[in-house]
Amino acid sequence: AQTVTQSQPEMSVQEAETVTLSCTYDTSESDYYLFWYKQPPSRQMILVIRQEAYKQQNATENRFSVNFQKAAKSFSLKISDSQLGDAAMYFCAYRSPNRDDKIIFGKGTRLHILP
Amino acid sequence: DAGVIQSPRHEVTEMGQEVTLRCKPISGHNSLFWYRQTMMRGLELLIYFNNNVPIDDSGMPEDRFSAKMPNASFSTLKIQPSEPRDSAVYFCASRGWGGQETQYFGPGTRLLVL
Numbered sequence: 001a002q003t004v005t006q007s008q009p010e011m012s013v014q015e016a017e018t019v020t021l022s023c024t025y026d027t028s029e030s031d032y033y034l035f036w037y038k039q040p041p042s043r044q045m046i047l048v049i050r051q052e053a054y055k056q057q058n059a060t061e062n063r064f065s066v067n068f069q070k071a072a073k074s075f076s077l078k079i080s081d082s083q084l085g086d087a088a089m090y091f092c093a094y095r096s097p098n099r100d101d102k103i104i105f106g107k108g109t110r111l112h113i114l115p
Numbered sequence: 116d117a118g119v120i121q122s123p124r125h126e127v128t129e130m131g132q133e134v135t136l137r138c139k140p141i142s143g144h145n146s147l148f149w150y151r152q153t154m155m156r157g158l159e160l161l162i163y164f165n166n167n168v169p170i171d172d173s174g175m176p177e178d179r180f181s182a183k184m185p186n187a188s189f190s191t192l193k194i195q196p197s198e199p200r201d202s203a204v205y206f207c208a209s210r211g212w213g214g215q216e217t218q219y220f221g222p223g224t225r226l227l228v229l
Contacts (some may be wrong), residue, residue, distance in 0.1 A: 001141065035217070035218075043222070044223070045208070046219035102160055102163055102171065
């Protein structure tokens, strides 16, 4: 069974600095999708970025980028120029391409932004 | 385009009462998911549907919980009778049919059972 591990329950970063959140996963599949979701204090779950495993290029969305290492089964999220609004819980998630499969979520990393 | 809609956004009820949470998925999406989130247990998948059919309800905690999806645009999660330990935020999410589709979440219903 697939698993997703986020080894950092909490992290802090100074405003305007860069921070990297770690995520590893375990799977025997070769094709799959990876996601980072953000959950701010409002509790809304917001998709931050998504990566298809068959793509070698790392996904980027403005200040958010990933470092996808398929062989190492690692999918870290880098946030550049951290802003106060980035403070949230961040969830890493995995999904196989099978239509009936559900997303597997990690337990989350709480990110604090220090002014 | 409207996202996933959930109602009510907040619910306060007394132990023993019936609670019904509602969800309208994104139009055209074929899969619908119900999650529960608490500090102790984190984010848990309760049940999900594909094309209105329940696929996996192994996360439903006990018989007091039931979920229905009578059509492609509406789903309910019912708790009867409710207990204080059911207090949580309940999320609904939906996803399109293709394997590459992304899952989108509703704003959640914050339930407090006194």
